[in-house]
Amino acid sequence: MKSASKTASSLPRPPAPMPATLAPLTPRSTLPWAVPDAVPARDDEINSVAQMMREARGKCLVICGAGMSTESGIPDYRSPRGAYSVSGWKPMTHQDFMKTDAMRTRYWARSYAGWPFISTRAPSLAHASLAHLAMHGAVMRPIITQNVDRLHHAARAQVTSSFQHVPGTTIEGGAKGDGHVLELHGALHEVICMSCGNRTHRDHLQQEFSSLNPAAFEVMKERERRRELLLANSPDGGAAAVVRPDGDVDLPPEAMRTFQYPSCQSCGTETGILKPAVTFFGDNVHPDVSRAAAEASETCEAVLVLGSSLSTFSALRLVRKANERGKPVALVGVGDSRADGIASLSLRARVGDVLPRLRDKVVVG
Numbered sequence: 001m002k003s004a005s006k007t008a009s010s011l012p013r014p015p016a017p018m019p020a021t022l023a024p025l026t027p028r029s030t031l032p033w034a035v036p037d038a039v040p041a042r043d044d045e046i047n048s049v050a051q052m053m054r055e056a057r058g059k060c061l062v063i064c065g066a067g068m069s070t071e072s073g074i075p076d077y078r079s080p081r082g083a084y085s086v087s088g089w090k091p092m093t094h095q096d097f098m099k100t101d102a103m104r105t106r107y108w109a110r111s112y113a114g115w116p117f118i119s120t121r122a123p124s125l126a127h128a129s130l131a132h133l134a135m136h137g138a139v140m141r142p143i144i145t146q147n148v149d150r151l152h153h154a155a156r157a158q159v160t161s162s163f164q165h166v167p168g169t170t171i172e173g174g175a176k177g178d179g180h181v182l183e184l185h186g187a188l189h190e191v192i193c194m195s196c197g198n199r200t201h202r203d204h205l206q207q208e209f210s211s212l213n214p215a216a217f218e219v220m221k222e223r224e225r226r227r228e229l230l231l232a233n234s235p236d237g238g239a240a241a242v243v244r245p246d247g248d249v250d251l252p253p254e255a256m257r258t259f260q261y262p263s264c265q266s267c268g269t270e271t272g273i274l275k276p277a278v279t280f281f282g283d284n285v286h287p288d289v290s291r292a293a294a295e296a297s298e299t300c301e302a303v304l305v306l307g308s309s310l311s312t313f314s315a316l317r318l319v320r321k322a323n324e325r326g327k328p329v330a331l332v333g334v335g336d337s338r339a340d341g342i343a344s345l346s347l348r349a350r351v352g353d354v355l356p357r358l359r360d361k362v363v364v365g
């Protein structure tokens with residue numbers, strides 16, 4: 001094991017309470033289908049990332065991608081089991097969604113069928129380990145995520161409920177108490193009116209869909225029953241039961257053609273187009289979110305990228321900005337990344353393998 005810097009090793013780090021939600025490392029055979037195969041990271045690699053985090057003194061910026069959620073059963077985009085690799089799937093673009101009623105009908109019908117799966121996923125050991133690191137101020141606030149599944153929030157809630165603060169466990173200069181998550185591309189859990197800006201919870205819209213489309217409701221219930229059977233009884237069942245990272249699923253054309261969706265009830269106009277509060281491809285990140293993310297990348301002392309190929313520029317530029325200031329960059333993920341050329345550490349491993357070990361080194365060890 002490499003020794004930590006003088007500054008880091010002098011910091012008080014007594015043993016911390018382990019959240020009750022954390023489980024032992026999961027054997028590959030019990031991982032969800034969506035998780036790509038990967039060789040475990042070496043101990044010296046874990047030690048190097050842990051040292052980088054300690055030396056950042058709580059100012060290690062974390063940027064997460066779809067690889068964070070595969071162990072919760074949600075496929076990523078580009079790994080061998082990712083949405084792009086398994087089929088020729090293309091995500092909705094902002095321009096297409098806003099252009100025609102037919103595209104919105106298609107989007108909402110498929111999203112309606114996928115929502116029961118997406119909205120019931122549980123945070124994984126990777127999410128819980130990261131939330132634990134954040135609770136101890138071992139990473140910077142906010143954690144930046146490109147994911148729209150809100151699993152970081154769920155993990156934070158779980159860890160917070162089992163967390164008892166021990167004085168002295170917060171790394172000096174780090175965030176104290178609860179963590180905070182910045183959703184770079186929004187979340188599927190909220191719906192926004194493109195006319196008046198009113199926001200509602202997605203569950204309300206799901207209920208409206210069910211009322212407007214009683215036949216689709218029955219189809220969806222049967223589909224969910226079969227999906228659960230596939231997932232429970234077949235080791236490769238996930239391949240047939242696939243839901244994309246944005247909650248999209250395949251549907252036959254006839255199921256989409258007749259699907260009804262409402263307009264905004266707040267402004268009551270036909271132009272009140274309801275859209276999930278996510279940044280579709282082809283759209284810009286909200287200026288407030290973009291500003292907060294830029295500020296984090298301008299003040300961090302290190303960057304840790306988790307489960308992201310950094311294919312979207314909104315995330316890549318945060319890494320580049322920190323790197324231009326001479327800050328170290330560590331990548332953890334199974335595939336290539338657009339930051340491979342500037343990273344000082346690159347671990348080709350699952351985040352579910354690496355994060356629990358990092359937590360043990362940085363917080364407990």
Ligand SMILES: [Zn+2]
Nearest residue numbers: 193196264267
């Ligand atoms: Zn409205």
